[in-house]
Amino acid sequence: MSTLRQLMQLVKPYTKWMLLSALLGFLTAGSGIGLMMTSAYLIAKAALHPSIAELQIAIVGVRFFGISRGIFRYLERIVSHNTTFHILKKLRVWFYKSLEPLTPARILYTKKSDLFSRIINDIEELQNIYIRVLAPPMVALATMILIGILFGQFSWLYAFILFVFQFISAFIIPYFAYRLSKGLGSQIIQLKAMLNHFIMDGVQGIEELLAFNQFEKHHNKLANAHNKLMKIQRRMHLLKQMHEHFIGLLMFLSVVTMLIVVIPHVNNDELTGIYLAVLILGIMASFEPFIPLPEAAQHLESNMRSGERLFEIINAQPAVNFPKDGKPLPDIYDIHIKHLSFKYENSSKSENYVLNDINLNIPHGKMVAIVGPSGAGKSTLMHLLLRFWDIKQGIIQLSGIHWHEFTEDQIRNLWGIVSQHTYLFSGSLRENLLIGAPKATEKQLYNVIDEVALRTLVDRLPHGLDSYVGEQGLKLSGGERQRIALGRTLLRNNPLVMLDEPTANLDSLTEQKIFNHLFRFKGKKTLVMITHRLAGLDKADHIYLLNNGIIWESGKHHQLLKQNGLYAEMYRLQQAHEVIETIK
C-alpha cells in the first residue's frame, strides 16, 4: 500500500479542508436524519392529540432541518470542489517538478503524445481522490457513530442491530464490489486502448484499407474489439448497480429486523409507541451516505493504478547529474570531442554502439556541419553536445574544461537550438517568440522578425503579433514554425548555435535567406549544423560525414566532392531530386 501512502502524503496539506468538507457532508446526512426523525416524532405525537405547545419544539426542528440540509449540502459541495482544485494544483506542480529533471532523456524515446495524454488522464483521476475515495467513508463513518449514539439512547440493542446492517453496507458490500470488479477497470483501459488503435488504423490508414480491399475486414476487427469492451463495461456497470441497490435492500431488511425486535418492546411498554415511528424513519434516512461506498471502492483501484503509473514515470533516475556550482566559463569556446563512444543503457546487445570512437573539433566562431544518412548517429551526437545524456567513454571539453563541470543553466545559456521539432505553445505569437528571452525589447523583437522573414506572417495574422497560435490557435505551415523557432533562438543570443535540420520544410528562397542571415554570424558565433540535406554546405568551415556511428569522411565541401565517396553520391542524388521539385 505504499502507493496509497505516497498519495496521502501528497494531499496531506489539505487535511483541514478535507475534514471541514467531511464535517459538512456529515451535517448534511445528519440533517436528513434529523428531518425524518423529528417529522416522525411530530406526527406520532400529534396522533395522541396533545396541546399544540408540546409540538412546538418538533415543528421548529422540522423547519430547521428542512433548511439546514440544503445549506449544508451546498457548502459541502463548494468546499469539496475547492479542495479538489487545490489537489489538482498540487498534483500538477508536484508532477512537473519531478518530471523536469528527467527531461528530455527519459521521455525522448517514448511515444510522447501517448505518454502525456495518459499522464493528464491519471492526474484527472487522482484529483478526485478526495471526493470519490476519501470523503464517502469519512461521512459514512461519522453518520454511523451519530445514529449509533442516537439509537443507544433508546437501547444499545437497537444501536447494535443497526450497526450490523450498516457494517455490512460500509465494509462487506464495498469489499465485494472491490473484489468482484478487481481487474475489470484495467481490462477496460486495455480494451479501450485496443479499440483506439483499431480506430486510429482505420482513420489514418483509410487509403490502404480501401486500396487493398481490407475495409470490411478491418470493420469486423473493430466491431470485435468494440464488443469485447462492451461486454466488460456491462459487467462493471451491472456489478456497480447491484451493489448500490443492495444497500437499499439492506436498509429495508434492517427496518424489518428492527420491527421484529421493537414491536414486543412496545407491547410491554418498554418503549413508548411514539418512538417506533421515530426509529423506523430514522433508519430509513441513515443509509444515504452508504450508497456511494461501493463505487468509492472501485475508484480506489483506479486511483491506485493512476498513482502507480505516475510514480513509475517520475521515480526514474535523471540521466544526467549536474553539479550545483559550475566552473566559470572560459572566454573562448572551443569544443573538442575525443574518442567518444556511446550506447544507450537500455540497448540489449553489447555491440549496439550508436557512436564509435568519434574525434571532432568545433573551434570558436566557426561553422561545422555534421551530416549523414538517417540512423547514422547525428541526433545522438547532438544530444551529447547538449548534455541530455552522460558519457562514459571518451570526453567532451570546452576549452579544456570537462563538459560535466558546468551547471545545467550554464549549458542551456551556451547553446541556442533551432530544431524542426520545436514546439509552439498555445499563446500569442509574441509570447512564443519571447519565451526564451522574456526581457527582450520591442526593437530587438522586430529586428528578429525581419531577419527570419516573419514580417509577412505578422501582417497576415488577424491580430498581428498578438494572434493566438499553437495547438489551439492558428495552424501555421512547417516553414513558419521553423522560422519562429529560429527567431526564438536569435532573441536568446547564445554564443553557440545548434541547427538541427534547419531548413527542412522551407522553400529554397527562404532557405537561402535564412542561410545568408546565419552566415553573418560566422566568426562571432559558433554554428553547428546537423543535417541529412546537403544544402548550403559550401560555406561550412568543416564537414563531418557520419555513417553507422563512425566518422566516414571529413573535410570541406569541395574536397569531399572530389573524393567521390559517400558524400559525393548523396549530394548528386539530392541535386537530382532538387531540380525536379522546383520545375514550374
Add this chain to the structure above:
Amino acid sequence: MRPDKRLLGLLKDTLPDFVQSIAMGVLAALAIIGQAYLISRIIAEVFLYNSMLLDVQYLIGSLAAVSFLRYAASWQSANAGNKTAVFIKTKLRLQLFKHLKQMDTKTIKDERSGEVSNTLLNGVESLDVYFSSYLPQLFLSTLIPVLILFFVFPIDVLSGFVFLLTAPLIPVFMILIGHVANARTQKQWKTLSRMSAFFMDTLQGLTTLKILGRSKEQISHIEQVSEAFRKTTMDVLKIAFISALTLELLATLSTAIIAVEIGLRLLYAEMPFQKALFILILAPEFYQPLRQLGARFHDGMQGLHAAERIFNILNIQGHQTTNASVKKHSFNNQDDIRFEGVHVHYDGNDKPTLNNINLKLQPSETCAVVGSSGSGKSTLINLLLRFFEPDSGSIIIGNQPLEQIDVYQWREQIGWLPQKPYIFNTTLAENLRLVRASATDEEIMQALHLAHLDAFVSDLPLGINTPVGENGARLSGGQKQRLALARLFLRDTKIAVLDEPTANLDANIEREVEESLTQFMQHRTTLYVAHRLHTLRRADQIVVMADGQIVEHGSQSALLQQNGVYKQLFTAYQGSAV
C-alpha cells in the same frame, strides 16, 4: 432540455429494452408505495391499537417481500437501460466507421482525422450515460411523481395539492437558474478550456522549454495558472451549485411543510395517523426522481454535444466511389489505359485540379509523371485507385469504362505504393498479409528480400512476427518505405501505381531497392510519380504536368528534342551533377 430527435430515433430498434427499463422503474416506484403503506400500517397497528408481533407478521413478511421486489425491479431497470446504451453505442460506432467509405480520404486522413477518431472513441462513449441514465430518468421523473399523486390524492387532497404545486417549481427553477449559470459559464468557458489545456501544452513543450533554459520558471507559472483556474472554476460553480441548492431546499422544505401540515391536522383529529405517516414516508420519494434528474443534467448536455458531433460527421458526403456496377473485368496484357477528357474540380478550390487530361498508357508501358507539387500528379493515381470519380470525362480500361467495373475486383488487380505509407499497429507479417491474406511465410520473406528488408527482419528476435507499433513507430522512415514496397511486390498485380518517396533519401537504401523496382515494372503497366531525375531513365513515356494540365509528354529522347521544360530540367541536372 429537450431530447434530440435524432437520438430518440435511435431507440426504435431497441425499444423493448428501453420500455423495460422504464417499466421496471415504474414497478420499483409501485414497490416504494407498497413499502410506505406497509410501514405506516404496521406502525399504526402497533402504536395505536397495540397489536402484537403475531398480528402484524404477515404485514412484516409482505414488507420484506416488497423490498426484494423493489431491489429486483430497480436493478433490472438499470440493466435494461444499460442494454439500450450498449445497443446504441454499437450501432452508432459501426455506422460511423462504415460512413468513412462515403467520405473523401483526404478529409478523413488529413483535415479531420483527430475529430473523426475522437468522435469514434469518446463521442460515442459519452452517449452511454445519456441512454442508460439520463433518458430513462427523464421519463421516470414525470411518471413516478404522477404515480405517487395518484395514490396520495384519494387519501388526502391537501397534501396532494402541496405536492402538485411544489413539484413543477423544481424544473422551473432548474431552467431559470440553469440559464443564468449557463450564461455565466459560457462567458468563462473559453478561459477555462485554455487553462485546462495549459498543463498538457507545458508537458508537450517541456523539451523545448528545457532547451530555451526556461523549464524551471514554469513551476511557478503552473502554480499560478492552476490557482487562477481554481478561482475561476469556483466562481462558476458557486452559481451552478445554487441550482442544486434550490432543488434540495425545495425538496426538503416541501417535506417539512407536509410534516407540519399533517402534524397539525392530526392534532385536531382531522386525519388518521396511518395516512399521515404514509404521506410523510412518501414525501422524500416524491421529490427524489426530480432531484436525480437535476443531478443528471450534465449527462444530458454531454449526450447532446456528442450527438451533434456524431451527426455532423454522418452528414459529410464525399465524392467517393459507390459500387454502382458489378461488371467484372480481368485486366489482360492487351488492355491499354486511357484518360479521356478527365476533369476534376474539388469543392472550394478556385482552379480545377485536373483539366482535360488525355493520356494513353500502352500495355506494359512504364509512364512517369513529373511536375511541381499541386500540379495534379497524385490525383491521377487516386483516380486509378478509384478513391473518387472524375467530374467529367472518363477512364477506359481496354474497351470498358472504369466506372462500370466492380470496384472490389478492380482494386484486386492494381498495386499501389503511396508516398507516405501507413503502417498498421500489428506485426510485420500482418502488415504484408493485408495485400494477400493467403501469403505464406516464405512468400513474405521473398517480398521482404526484394525490398531489401530481409536482413533487418532476420535480425529481429521475433522475425516477421515483430509488432511494429502505432503507425510503425518502431520502424525508421526508410524501413516503412521498404515495407510498403514489399507490399507492392507481394501483391504482384498487372497494373501498378507508384508515388516515389521524397523523404528519407538515403543514398545507400536508394541503390538497394532501385534494381528490384526496375525489374518489377518491366512486364507491368505502371504509372508513377517521379521525384528524381535519374529514375526517369526507366520510363517509356514521360508526362510533364503543371496546373492540372499536361504540358509535355513523350519518350525521354523525344522530349529532349522538343527543347521545352523537360530539356531545361535535364540540362540543369546534368550541370549540377558534375
